[in-house]
Amino acid sequence: MSILIKSGRVIDPANKIDAVLDILIEEDKISKVAKNIKAQADSIIDAADKIVAPGLIDMHVHLRQPGREDKETVATATAAATRGGVTTVLAMPNTNPAMDCLENAELLKKIIAKDARINVLICGTITKGRLGKELSAILELKKSGVCAISDDGCSVDSDELMFAALKEAKQAGVLTICHSEDKKISGNGVINLGFNSTRLGLRGISNESEYKRVARDIELAKKSGASVHIAHVSCRQSVEIIGKARKNGVKLTCETSPHYFSLTEDALLGYDTNMKMNPPLRSLEDLVAIKQGLKDGTIDTIASDHAPHTENEKDIEFERAEFGVVGLETELAVSITELINSKILDWSKLFEKFTSNPARILGIERGSLSQGGPADVAIVSGGKEWQVKKDELLSKSKNSAFLGRTLKGTVDYTICNGKIVYKR
Amino acid sequence: MKEKAKILDKEGVQRAFTRIAHEIIEKNSGIGELCLVGIRNRGVYIAQRIADCIGKTEGRKIPVGALDITLYRDDLALASGQPLVRKTEIDFDINNKILVLVDDVLYTGRTIRAALDALIDFGRPRTIQLAVLIDRGHRELPIRADFVGKNIPTSQKESVEVRLLESDGRDEVAIMEKD
């Protein structure tokens, strides 16, 4: 099986390439990247006027399997991923059972082997059952191939326990991903604390509940020397604190999600539950700071925080609706729409946030178009507009914050390990 | 709409009021239990004018009320635009009275039907009579006026405009037709 991709604009940040080139894929590897490749191939893709980039790596995805197959499955989530040009995801561990031991990780691995259409990496939990009481078997998890740990959805409140976790993570050589939220401060909040929470009569979630915990997590990262990654950064103070710590040499990376640089708390004024997520949509000031953080490199990567929920859980009273939105199918297009024309990022920097940076953070040999490397490729029409339609979403759940929105940038082909897994 | 013909001028309108006033007194042999209720808006002004004439002749004031029939209309759903609900002000007892209902133009009769329904909610007059400045025909209900200022045969494409000092700055009646 071979694929020849002709005359595309190849953007490969890892190899500092941005040029019109051909790419030859043989079996599951990229065998050649060059001008005017003359070769026989089983299929030829004309990529003239298109961007050819490494397949995207999304390090924050809730697959919901095992446990909540009514929301999403490995099969449906990875199908959705292909539509977004995503070829590798990191599966968050808040499943049922949670990914807190070898046995559970092996269970998920079997499902992945059977159903996944792209590469799925498993994130283990920091604590057993994500209860914040007792550490998971981190070393054992590492042995089963887990590359990161997180209690996503919760933060480990105990400083002592978190410190112990970081020391063990360092020893095991896994990344620790922090959901930085102090629930004592955020309480039962449902949207950003501010004028909008006041006028809507809803409980607020302050920036403080995020950045204070970010500061603590950084402090512990410094003390332990472990690799720490801050998930879904949403507010300006977090960006500032993270930027400072990195300047001071703390081993630290972070991500944001497309909704934090495309939407503000004003999207909540109609009580639309598809705008309800945690952390919440923040103020315009925060949005600007997130964009600046992407521009100056403080924020390394963009991840969807793909969080599927059924209509039963979203089409109800705002306060009672679940937090979270799906994002695999829209993350690249939202990023192109928001960041390219406004010159926050150029194409190469944009793909860096989606490919080489997350690969580096996770320590995986993907996210590039290196010859001999895995053939994960996304072919994108950067300027082409499309409308987000509920019926067209491949995800089992339809809780997108961008329904009805016209976005720029379509994914035309997604190739994963040398196979065309998506064609528009 | 443009004006087709002037039917009554200032003097004509005043003469009509005076005549109706005298007819009311004559028919009811005096004004013992008499009261007037005008239908908003112009019927109220006309009722007041007629009451003034009766008052001059008989040397005694008679009570005048104002009735808004919006809430009793049978065509609320059909009304083009939204009728404004205005105040009903009948601050006297209408039980056992001779009540003269007053309006500007009698046409289909539906307004009067609504007014009768409304009046019944206020009490039980001994008799209800109807006085209108203009009767233009085309009745859709079995209703007729007891006192008429002027009968004007019209086509349904036309409309009758009653203008009064109180609401329009001058007294006159005109037939209007579509351009």
Next chain:
Amino acid sequence: MSWVKKDLLGLEYLTKEEIELILDTADSFKEVSTREIKKVPALRGKTAVNLFYEPSTRTRVSFEVAAKRLSADVINIATETSSVRKGETLIDTGKNIQALKADMIIMRHNCSGAANMLARALDISVINAGDGWHEHPTQALLDMFTLKEKLGRIEGLNVTIVGDIAHSRVARSNIWGLTKLGANVTACAPEMLLPVAIEKMGVKTSSNIDEALKEADAVNVLRMQFERDEGAAFPQQLDYFKRFGITRERLAKAKKDIVVMHPGPINRGIEMSSDVADGANSVILDQVTNGIAVRMAVLFLVAQAREVKA
């Protein structure tokens, strides 16, 4: 000026002219309740459903009386649900009521935004009878109607709202309505009960009731709900009465004709003393009477808007 909205969800969403139209229409409706036969046929054949997810006797009864005086048929559905989801969803309930060919739903719900959500999902009219901490538009309208009746105007009046502003839908609706009509509003509460950025709604804030009463033409006293589970951050009853309770002594230092309002039910000795509640400045019972006229106006206008649209 005509009414075109299918629903009444909150005063934030209305223009000054729309608010004035409701108040003017209510003025015409007030007379109906003074008749011997207190009923007009305006909404004959229409069905209004009172859908109450929170216990409320006075608002429900007021709406019921208003609807019946307009000859509408009224059906009461009281669903006391806990905050835990169980059984039918709100939208399913709404769609079922719509399928019964009811014309309007009057809803009280403990979740902010519930009326907005229901209105979006249905073709029939939704009238918000109070949603969470968000809005209680007809209460604010009747408060404004009463103010206008007593003081002749709204524009330029100094109105102080005192109590648990943070958790009060009555406060929010009053603030939107009064500021749109040109009143100067002061929100007075213990600091912990003043919500974030409330000034952006166009009000002054104060935590000193004597200061806030000094120039006030009217004071609207909110009901305090001490059963709220907000932890230690909530003031104690006696302490609250000492600091914020409206007493004869406090009123003696305010304008002589200050109008005292309360949405009810009153906690005597907590928000205000009995002698104030029953005193000459109190218009609390007038508010109840005016509530009927205001709600008749709202039901009538909303029903009309649907007819015109259809």
